[in-house]
Amino acid sequence: MTIRSILIANRGEIAVRIIRAAKALGIRTVQVHSAADADMLAVKLADEAVDIGPPAAAKSYLNVEKIIEAAKAAGVDAIHPGYGFLSENAEFARAVVDAGMIFIGPSADAISLLGDKVAARSVAAKAGVPTVPGSDGRVDDIALARAIIEETGFPAMIKAAAGGGGRGIRIVDTMEDFERQFPQAAAEAKAAFGDGGLYIEKVITKARHVEVQVLGDGENAVHCFERECSLQRRRQKVWEEAPSCRLPDDIRKALCESAVALVKSVGYKGAGTVEYLYDEDVGEFYFIEVNTRIQVEHPVTEMVTGIDLVQEMIRVAGGERLSVTQGDIALSGHAIECRINAEDSAKGFMPAPGTVTKLVEPEGAGIRFDTFLYEGYTVPPFYDSLLGKLIVHAENREDCLKKLKTALSGLKIEGLVTTIPLHLALCRDDAVAKGAFHTRFLEPWLETHFNPQTSSPAKVYEEASS
Amino acid sequence: MSKLEIKSPLPGTFYRKPSPDAASFKEDGAAVTEKETIGLIEVMKSFHEISAGVAGANITFLVDDAEPVIAGQVLAEVEA
Known part of the structure; x- marks a missing residue:
């Protein structure tokens, strides 16, 4: 079956990204939204929009019944779940299929198998993938x-x-x-x-977080090389790169092949990410988990491979074979993504929603800004703080960092506080320039190498979030 | 006797309880001191304790549990 129309069960920048991919494929788009998101960019860009409930995510973006109802009423062929919300919810995937539509992602069975940490670990071990x-x-x-x-x-x-x-x-x-x-x-x-x-x-004390992008069509599977996501704060990724610059070629090959073996063993269909810890000192990598969805940081992979991962997901869900073979996929240059959040780094990264009074996006070859902002838009306080992702691609990592510095300086988001200063500081750092970091690098670095005033007006204790 | 307002410093979702199954930080009609917590504001997935900021008696909440609020909105009033 070919997909002619899709409903986007998400919001923010990823909803915009999915709509753009669908439009490129000539697919009709239906965007659901909460009452707080009636004026978001994805609603404006989609062919149709449906209000599915109050601002609280539990009553809108996590409401399976409402979303299925909206999809049926709109008569769409498929639903794209994006990331977060219901994207890794096996019950939702099953409900979509039971309602006679296509879930753009792996089967409900694959989601529940790979979503169970213990089961996923034994799938990995059986496929010959090293585990911690x-x-x-x-x-x-x-x-x-x-x-x-x-x-x-x-x-x-x-x-x-x-x-x-x-x-x-x-x-x-x-x-x-x-x-x-x-x-x-x-x-x-x-x-x-x-x-x-x-x-x-x-516990691997000084590990890098390295993850492999995979694509499967149910029979065949390929990898699109790896991403390095070691710069994290409170287990949330802040800055991502492709490829991982200090990974030796033989290890890259073994790592990527192990990810393909794992997803092939379960007949995986769609885009997925196999996450690993890489212990640089001993040159060993260990499987941690599989994410059965598109990831926030997917654009760095798109920049270095030239593959449109979201379009590929939609085509494969529609029953097509993968449009590329492993031999077609080659690495070209280096890409870095910075997550631009509405957070005040001078106040303990306190979330700072507000209204965008001015927006200037950097432009140029190898520069991409995935966002849902526009001038006059008020970012609601009910969802996560990601405003956009600045992605830069160049021939090598050194040039990429230079271009990133220029692009970050050219990105102006006025009216709210953002994490652009943090990224500029990272760009100027010697350890970052050398790629000498691990998953526990950023938090101490913020204490010693970053200089915001620390005066949070409220005690912050973050919810464990997706 | 005058009424003092307790305003939300942040936009977000106001919670009167530390967790869904717990008791409210403050029941209607209770007295509060400046430093006492009267609720939480959830903004972009992080939670912030809201202290009364004023001392007073007979607190009256103007916002229900789990309701969206804007910055500067009056959450409750006390008598001082």
């Missing part, structure tokens, strides 16, 4: 857990099988610590997630 040393699945018995931890060593993590997004994790440094924390962790997981199942993983 630890328990082979759940450990309910403390004696067995003790034996495993003696093998892996400290520090180690006790993780809730039903956890995720950084929740349900305890780090233990000694056996004594472990003996005390294990029963507590089980009780806590039972209370928090309704499932007391635990597993154990070694």
